[in-house]
Amino acid sequence: MASWYGPPYAGRKGADGTVYDQNAMTAAHLTLPMGTMVRVTNLTNNQSVVVKITDRGPFVHGRIIDLSLAAAKATGVYRAGVAKVKVEAFAAPVRANGDPGGHWCVQVGAFARESDAIKLKEEMIRRYATAKVIEFPGPTGHWVRISPKLPNKSNATEVADSIHPKDPAAAPYLIRTD
Template sequence: MISLRTLARRAPRIVVIAGLLAGAAACASAPSAGRPIEMAGVPEVSDPAPIVSGTMRPYQIRGRWYQPQEQPNYDETGLASWYGDQFHGRPTATGERFDMHALTAAHKTLPLPGLVEVTNLANGRRVVLRVNDRGPFVDGRIIDLSRGAAEALDMLNRGVGEVRVRYLGRAPRLSSVQRLQVAEAAPPVVASPPPTASPRQTYWIEVAAFPNAQAARETAERLGGPAQVQAATNGAMFRVISGPWPDANAAEQARQETISRGYSSAQLIPSG
């Protein structure tokens, strides 16, 4: 059994096009690195899992409605983030347990469970992931990666990164055996340079919101540092915010630390 971490160390120009083993999406046998391998565009799933009942219903998060649906031609470019320790072992939207080392992801509207191909536009690495959860509910982000997926894409230290997400179809049942496939990396994708941020662009973290000022003040005091309370214009809500940070990567690292302290709804807010 070869872990993704070992593959990444031994062969930096190798990427993982993933299938799934029963009960463990991160491990499987792989062909020899010296053997000629043909790049497979879409993994063949012989035993697809049924869509989990209830995951295709419209739902509302923070006042915004989302409508899951079949999207056979889904192909989108945007920002990806990753999540790990704070959710490890918890049930996902499909009922599967989240394994931060497995090749999984969360998406707001694709069928569950499904397969997506994710390409890191900074280095051309690609990986196929099992989508088994909902999220991320942050503007501008299109997918949340497990720690294992972020590591395979070499995004672990960046917090967020630009990716291309392509829907491949239904995921296999966890009880079926889908062999891990390894292929030589495609030439790096030449990404358009990100737009230059205004010199005044900064990022804040919205930690939580409360209907009374006292609860907000107590939370800000527990967080310490740059945390502060901001009242809504109508005085009905009080937000605890933290920051500012000069760039999105620094802010995302701070957001992950905030989440690890128990504030799972913390989100980034661009300002300026």
């Protein structure tokens, strides 16, 4: 499923450090490397667009990509709000050894209230003393993330698979942070 993001994020920096332009053909994805070019096809109307991954998200279970306003309008996702899509990566930054590389962490929760984020952060620190647990303000609230000592994809996956927070609303997501 794809969704879109627009006006509230206009002018804010994305995860790649560029300023979000809702009229550009860009998107947010949890794990694809920054700069990856992908074709997104709306399976309802077969409309497609090529976008560049410039941000991280979506942080909603079951969604795989957040489109910019322009990309959402071009594919018909804008009116529906969400749509089933096919995502095809066809140009990613190349690494010589084929390793997915990058720095990875696990996002455990996103909260509107800072006090809720701090509570989960403290619980995660108790459970994962060897990992770095961070809480910081995100674009729409406060995020809690766990970064393994060696923040590669394999270690982050192990951490994500072992997380069972007491808060049933908290769901671990693997995130590439570079």
